[in-house]
Amino acid sequence: MKHLYLTYFCMVLFLLTACTEDHSFSLDEKRQIIVVHNLLSLKIESDSSHTDEGHLFLIMKENPYDTKEFDTIRLQGQSTGLSINKGDSSGYKKTQLINLLPNRKYTIVHSGMGGRVRIQEYFWTDSTGNLRVDPTRKRKVGYREVVGTDDWGT
Secondary structure, eight states: OHHHHHHHHHHHHHHHHHTTOOOOEEEETTTTEEEEESOSEEEEEEOOSSTTTOOEEEEEESSTTOOOSEEEEESSSOOSSEEEEEEETTEEEEESOOOOOSSOEEEEEEEOSSSSOEEEEEEEEOTTOOEEEOTTSOOEETTOOOOOOSTTOO
16 A cells, blocks of 8 residues: 555656746846746737737747757847747748747737646837836736736736
């Protein structure tokens, strides 16, 4: 019986430790870079309601077996080791640069594997296209909705 309890304990311990992987990301506004921990899939999407103005960027590692702890995505210049696809009304195209439009709101979603598998944050671009953190919106972890009182309806 002790052997059975020990087996269950080890299984639960293993499951708990497997769910603690860090999938967070952060924006360095001054250097215009996004640092992503354990990158699997990062999506940057414009909030534009006009299909000809809306666009999104889907960013993944070129080598999915790369085990770097974090990746750096440059918003003003080329990022190495990453596959960047830009989607717009005409479809998806591979690109080297992430060109964000000025005076827009953007949603960035990092999807991963493990515990906190989906992190969503809100940003805006100034008149020069530099990305800034939206202080009126809260970060969403997982699929849990955070209720607020802003123009985006959450």
